[in-house]
Amino acid sequence: MLGNFTFHNPTKLHFGEDSLSKLSEELKNYDKKVMLCYGGGSIKRNGIYDQVMAELKKAGCEVVEIAGVMPNPTIEKVLEGAHMARQENVDFILGVGGGSTVDYCKAVAGSAWYDGDPWEYYFKNWQPMTCRWIPVGCVLTMAGTGSEMDSCSVISSHTENRKLFYNFRNPDFSILNPRFTFTVPKYQMVAGIYDIMSHILEQYLSGTDDNTSDYIAEGLMRSLIVSSRKANVNPEDYEARSNIMWTATWALNTLIDRAKATDWMVHMLGQAVAAYTDATHGHTLAAVSGAYYRLLISKSPDAVQKFKRLAMNVWGVSAEVKTDEQVAMEGLETMEQWMRELGLAMNITDCGAKPELIEGMADACPICQGGYYILNRDEVVQVLKDSL
Amino acid sequence: MLGNFTFHNPTKLHFGEDSLSKLSEELKNYDKKVMLCYGGGSIKRNGIYDQVMAELKKAGCEVVEIAGVMPNPTIEKVLEGAHMARQENVDFILGVGGGSTVDYCKAVAGSAWYDGDPWEYYFKNWQPMTCRWIPVGCVLTMAGTGSEMDSCSVISSHTENRKLFYNFRNPDFSILNPRFTFTVPKYQMVAGIYDIMSHILEQYLSGTDDNTSDYIAEGLMRSLIVSSRKANVNPEDYEARSNIMWTATWALNTLIDRAKATDWMVHMLGQAVAAYTDATHGHTLAAVSGAYYRLLISKSPDAVQKFKRLAMNVWGVSAEVKTDEQVAMEGLETMEQWMRELGLAMNITDCGAKPELIEGMADACPICQGGYYILNRDEVVQVLKDSL
Numbered sequence: 001m002l003g004n005f006t007f008h009n010p011t012k013l014h015f016g017e018d019s020l021s022k023l024s025e026e027l028k029n030y031d032k033k034v035m036l037c038y039g040g041g042s043i044k045r046n047g048i049y050d051q052v053m054a055e056l057k058k059a060g061c062e063v064v065e066i067a068g069v070m071p072n073p074t075i076e077k078v079l080e081g082a083h084m085a086r087q088e089n090v091d092f093i094l095g096v097g098g099g100s101t102v103d104y105c106k107a108v109a110g111s112a113w114y115d116g117d118p119w120e121y122y123f124k125n126w127q128p129m130t131c132r133w134i135p136v137g138c139v140l141t142m143a144g145t146g147s148e149m150d151s152c153s154v155i156s157s158h159t160e161n162r163k164l165f166y167n168f169r170n171p172d173f174s175i176l177n178p179r180f181t182f183t184v185p186k187y188q189m190v191a192g193i194y195d196i197m198s199h200i201l202e203q204y205l206s207g208t209d210d211n212t213s214d215y216i217a218e219g220l221m222r223s224l225i226v227s228s229r230k231a232n233v234n235p236e237d238y239e240a241r242s243n244i245m246w247t248a249t250w251a252l253n254t255l256i257d258r259a260k261a262t263d264w265m266v267h268m269l270g271q272a273v274a275a276y277t278d279a280t281h282g283h284t285l286a287a288v289s290g291a292y293y294r295l296l297i298s299k300s301p302d303a304v305q306k307f308k309r310l311a312m313n314v315w316g317v318s319a320e321v322k323t324d325e326q327v328a329m330e331g332l333e334t335m336e337q338w339m340r341e342l343g344l345a346m347n348i349t350d351c352g353a354k355p356e357l358i359e360g361m362a363d364a365c366p367i368c369q370g371g372y373y374i375l376n377r378d379e380v381v382q383v384l385k386d387s388l
Numbered sequence: 389m390l391g392n393f394t395f396h397n398p399t400k401l402h403f404g405e406d407s408l409s410k411l412s413e414e415l416k417n418y419d420k421k422v423m424l425c426y427g428g429g430s431i432k433r434n435g436i437y438d439q440v441m442a443e444l445k446k447a448g449c450e451v452v453e454i455a456g457v458m459p460n461p462t463i464e465k466v467l468e469g470a471h472m473a474r475q476e477n478v479d480f481i482l483g484v485g486g487g488s489t490v491d492y493c494k495a496v497a498g499s500a501w502y503d504g505d506p507w508e509y510y511f512k513n514w515q516p517m518t519c520r521w522i523p524v525g526c527v528l529t530m531a532g533t534g535s536e537m538d539s540c541s542v543i544s545s546h547t548e549n550r551k552l553f554y555n556f557r558n559p560d561f562s563i564l565n566p567r568f569t570f571t572v573p574k575y576q577m578v579a580g581i582y583d584i585m586s587h588i589l590e591q592y593l594s595g596t597d598d599n600t601s602d603y604i605a606e607g608l609m610r611s612l613i614v615s616s617r618k619a620n621v622n623p624e625d626y627e628a629r630s631n632i633m634w635t636a637t638w639a640l641n642t643l644i645d646r647a648k649a650t651d652w653m654v655h656m657l658g659q660a661v662a663a664y665t666d667a668t669h670g671h672t673l674a675a676v677s678g679a680y681y682r683l684l685i686s687k688s689p690d691a692v693q694k695f696k697r698l699a700m701n702v703w704g705v706s707a708e709v710k711t712d713e714q715v716a717m718e719g720l721e722t723m724e725q726w727m728r729e730l731g732l733a734m735n736i737t738d739c740g741a742k743p744e745l746i747e748g749m750a751d752a753c754p755i756c757q758g759g760y761y762i763l764n765r766d767e768v769v770q771v772l773k774d775s776l
Contacts, residue, residue, distance in 0.1 A: 001566070001630040004404030009397070015646070016392030178389070210618075212611040212631045216638070219607030222701075223600040230598075242389040243600045246646070250604070258403070258634070313610075 001259040002209050009253055011149045012173040015246065017238075019175045020051055026137060026173050027059035031091035034061045035134075037081065037105050038096045039069045043141065046183045052096055052139055064088045069097065072156045072163065073104040075119045078111055085112035085134060095138040095171075098184075099145025102138045106153040106168040109134040123155055123164040136171045141180045143245040144192030144282065146199065146252025148174035161364075163271060176249070178242035186235060190342040191282025193228045193244060197221065198266050198285045199251045204310070206261040206370050208302050217256045220247050221314045225338060232342050263371025266292055269383060272365035279351035286344035287351050290336055291386035295379065296372050297328050303372035304328050348387045358384045389647040390597050397641055399537045400561040403634065405626075407563045408439055414525060414561050415447035419479035422449045423522075425469065425493050426484045427457045431529065434571045440484055440527055452476045457485065460544045460551065461492040463507045466499055473500035473522060483526040483559075486572075487533025490526045494541040494556040497522040511543055511552040524559045529568045531633040532580030532670065534587065534640025536562035549752075551659060564637070566630035574623060578730040579670025581616045581632060585609065586654050586673045587639045592698070594649040594758050596690050605644045608635050609702045613726060620730050651759025654680055657771060660753035667739035674732035675739050678724055679774035683767065684760050685716050691760035692716050736775045746772045 014022040027034065034056060043049040056063055066081050085093065085108055095105035111118035113132040121127050140148050147153075151167040184192070204217040224247045230240035250256070269292060270284035277284070296303040308324050311317035311331020319327045336346070345351050353361070362380045375383070402410040415422065422444060431437040444451050454469050473481065473496055483493035499506040501520040509515050528536050535541075539555040572580070592605040612635045618628035638644070657680060658672035665672070684691040696712050699705035699719020707715045724734070733739050741749070750768045763771070 001403060001634045002627060004402075004406045006400065006402050006410070008400035012394065012396035014392075014394050015389060018392045022394070210611075210614060210627055210631065212608070212615075212634045212638075215607035215611035216604055217607070218610075219603035219605070220600070222606075223598075223603035226598060227600075239390060239598055243598065246389045246600045250600075250643075255638075 001211060001213070003259050005258050007254060007258060009149060009170065009255075011170045011253075013149065013176060013249065014173065015176045015242075017177060017179055019177050020055060020139065022173075023052065023055040023139065023175055024058040027056065027061055027092065030135060032061050033088065033091045034063050035081075035085050035088065035090040035093045035108075036063050036065045036096065037069055037093060037101055037108070038065075038067055039071075039098075039101055041067060042183065043096055048096060048139070048141060048180055052094075056094075064090060069101045069104045071100050072154075073100050073107070075123070075155050075157050078104065078107045078118065078155055081108035082111040082114075082118070085109075090134060093134050093136045095136065096141065098140070098142030099147040102136075102140070102147035102171065103145070103153040103155065105136045105138065106147075106151070106171075107155050107166075109136045110153075110166075110168040119155070119157060122166040122168075126166065129168060133169060136169070137173045137175075138171050139175045139177075139180070140245075142184050142188070142192060143181055143241075143248040144195040146248055148176065149249050149253040161275065163275065176245055178238060178245045181241055181245060182236055187343075188280065189231065189235060190228075190344055191280045192248070193224065193231070193282070193342060194286045194339065194344050195282040196224055196244070196248045196251050198270075198282075198289065200224070200256065201289075202264050202266055203257045203260050203262050205296070205303070205306055205372065206263045208305070211259055213256045213258050213260055218313045220251055220256070223247055225314070228342060229338075261370035263368050265368045265371055265375070268366050268368060269380070272361040273348050273351055273353055273384070275364050276357045276361055277348075277352035279345070283345035284348070284351050286339055287346065287348045288383065288387045290332070290346070291383045293332055294386070295375075295383055297325065297332070300372040306372065307331055348384065353388065355385070355388060389599060389601070391647050393646050395642060395646060397537060397558065397643075399558045399641075401537065401564060401637065402561065403564045403630075405565060405567055407565050408443060408527065410561075411440065411443040411527065411563055412446040415444065415449055415480065418523060420449050421476065421479045422451050423469075423473050423476065423478040423481045423496075424451050424453045424484065425457055425481060425489055425496070426453075426455055427459075427486075427489055429455060430571065431484055436484060436527070436529060436568055440482075444482075452478060457489045457492045459488050460542075461488050461495070463511070463543050463545050466492065466495045466506065466543055469496035470499040470502075470506070473497075478522060481522050481524045483524065484529065486528070486530030487535040490524075490528070490535035490559065491533070491541040491543065493524045493526065493559075494535075494539070495543050495554075497524045498541075498556040507543070507545060510554040510556075514554065517556060521557055524557070525561045525563075526559050527563045527565075527568070528633075530572050530576070530580060531569055531629075531636040532583040534636055536564065537637050537641040549663065551663065564633055566626060566633045569629055569633060570624055575731075576668065577619065577623060578616075578732055579668045580636070581612065581619070581670070581730060582674045582727065582732050583670040584612055584632070584636045584639050586658075586670075586677065588612070588644065589677075590652050590654055591645045591648050591650050593684070593691070593694055593760065594651045596693070597647075599647050601644045601646050601648055606701045608639055608644070611635055613702070616730060617726075649758035651756050653756045653759055653763070656754050656756060657768070657775075660749040661736050661739055661741055661772075663752050664745045664749055665736075665740035667733070671733035672736070672739050674727055675734065675736045676771065676775045678720070678734070679771045681720055682774070683763075683771055685713065685720070688760040694760065695719055736772065741776065743773070743776060
């Protein structure tokens with residue numbers, strides 16, 4: 001663990017089939033006016049809304065609602081929520097949904113009592129939050145983003161065609177009931193699984209030092225591989241879905257990036273593809289990673305060593321009578337076999353990309369500095385072409 | 389992750405060579421009267437005391453000191469500290485030392501404003517803490533117990549010949565500078581390493597379900613094995629010592645026992661030996677584990693399977709052309725080879741135990757219910773005899 005760092009993650013997690021019963025207990029710690037945020041209304045169809053409302057009633061809360069939080073929440077929707085939160089003077093913001101809903105709640109919580117333009121102030125200029133913060137909690141219905149135990153909020157602007165993030169504050173508590181994730185369609189479930197895998201890899205694939213964070217990351221990947229295969233066969237396998245949900249949280253709550261440079265290039269590439277295709281996040285990550293990882297292996301001896309370690313410790317590849325490059329590549333191919341098994345998009349054409357969009361995607365793609373090799377723009381274009 | 393549980397660990401960790409510089413910043417969040425607790429005075433000889441005092445001065449603190457906190461802090465010493473903390477009306481308790489000092493600070497923090505007998509109330513009867521709590525922080529100088537990020541406090545009574553624990557509250561912050569652990573003598577360093585290994589194993593060795601906690605535990609063990617071998621050759625290997633320090637914290641901060649039954653039998657046996665020999669904690673654990681684990685493997689098919697997994701995933705044993713029992717045993721033997729490498733006590737005779745003490749030790753040994761096999765008293769005696 002070279003370097004200096006701070007770890008602090010005060011979010012309280014209630015996990016399990018009965019975890020929603022903790023909601024009324026938690027809400028008793030706050031004043032009574034709660035703003036309930038959710039998405040397109042699936043929680044009304046699957047009964048989660050009614051269960052949450054019963055808990056709110058039990059806690060004696062007065063509820064105002066904002067529905068229609070979209071998969072990539074917009075700054076316009078944030079402003080609508082912030083206006084409502086301030087006008088109604090709410091004491092607490094409760095999100096019920098996936099990572100987008102939780103991200104949205106954080107942005108509303110930090111914007112309600114800010115008098116200026118939160119898009120300019122927070123997301124574009126990363127200025128410190130000094131206004132009153134409204135505490136946030138969540139009931140998670142989808143595993144993947146890790147937003148339930150971090151401070152990050154990703155918000156989009158359609159007018160500027162940009163998707164930016166800001167670190168507000170963590171939720172005070174998050175309620176994780178794996179059964180609530182059963183209603184997620186399989187296409188979304190596997191996208192979430194690859195999002196988790198990519199989060200872990202993007203922290204793991206940097207540095208040449210010996211760091212405990214990498215060993216924990218390997219453990220999380222091994223668990224995710226076993227459980228994703230079971231969930232792929234039977235999405236209602238509670239044990240598998242619970243492990244996936246727990247892994248998602250620990251993949252991105254800052255534990256495994258301690259003393260790591262990290263390389264978020266797959267996310268940058270995937271998000272650039274998504275900006276032009278509106279394809280599902282996890283599938284865009286899957287679609288670009290093969291080409292990017294092959295480039296890394298071809299350019300960097302350090303990358304070869306780390307992919308070799310990944311192959312042996314996570315994908316069960318034997319190193320006997322093979323060169324380091326062969327072991328590294330065999331690991332990558334084993335991973336791609338697992339990706340095909342899950343039905344992930346294996347190229348950006350499947351995500352709706354076309355060759356004529358590549359230049360625009362490359363313009364929309366920031367270049368990370370923390371990985372084994374730093375791309376130039378031509379190489380970004382090449383990776384995207386190789387991903388077609 | 390079967391079952392319902394809560395995870396909440398709000399301790400802020402400052403880690404690294406420069407982490408002590410965070411102390412004055414942290415102390416600015418509290419009122420000014422600080423009680424400084426430490427052990428036998430080694431921090432005065434190695435300069436840590438002066439560095440801490442400079443930070444306290446920088447924060448404008450008024451300091452009262454209590455020195456002489458012993459390796460197994462006694463309830464009498466707790467009462468002395470609690471009396472001082474109350475009389476001086478201290479605002480904050482800062483421990484500088486190893487796990488014993490941190491445990492001591494928690495006990496003082498929860499006892500100062502309690503009017504009755506804390507030994508009876510907390511440690512013997514596990515009654516809830518309702519009195520005023522004095523916030524605690526620590527500067528850790530030894531890796532092993534995990535007390536820097538948990539609520540546990542282990543206190544001894546010589547008059548009753550008992551060592552009991554109570555869960556108070558977590559430290560608000562802990563400062564972990566791996567360089568501060570360099571002055572720990574090698575015999576203590578390896579004892580700390582085995583204490584960490586045993587903490588992980590005692591959580592890992594229970595249950596037959598597929599649980600992400602076990603995968604994280606495997607990652608921590610793999611890291612510990614690599615780093616302990618390096619630290620054994622060169623105790624001033626900063627990278628290795630930093631990984632050991634970080635692993636110790638995550639081995640016992642409740643992360644890897646989520647949804648686990650756990651089996652703390654090695655700690656029970658080791659503590660019974662220590663009660664009669666005063667041998668170092670980690671060495672007593674090492675001295676009893678071989679016999680206990682062999683008994684588990686001989687009695688429980690579930691234990692065979694888990695030891696087989698341990699052998700393959702942590703100790704690098706190949707399962708080819710072997711029975712499950714053979715793989716399990718080969719893993720255990722590989723672990724014992726590592727233990728000998730480190731110079732750990734491999735039997736309780738080396739800890740100062742004698743055959744005539746065995747019956748008394750068995751009387752002092754509680755029997756855990758969460759593992760693969762529940763011992764009867766005769767079997768406790770047998771494990772202790774086999775450990776001679």
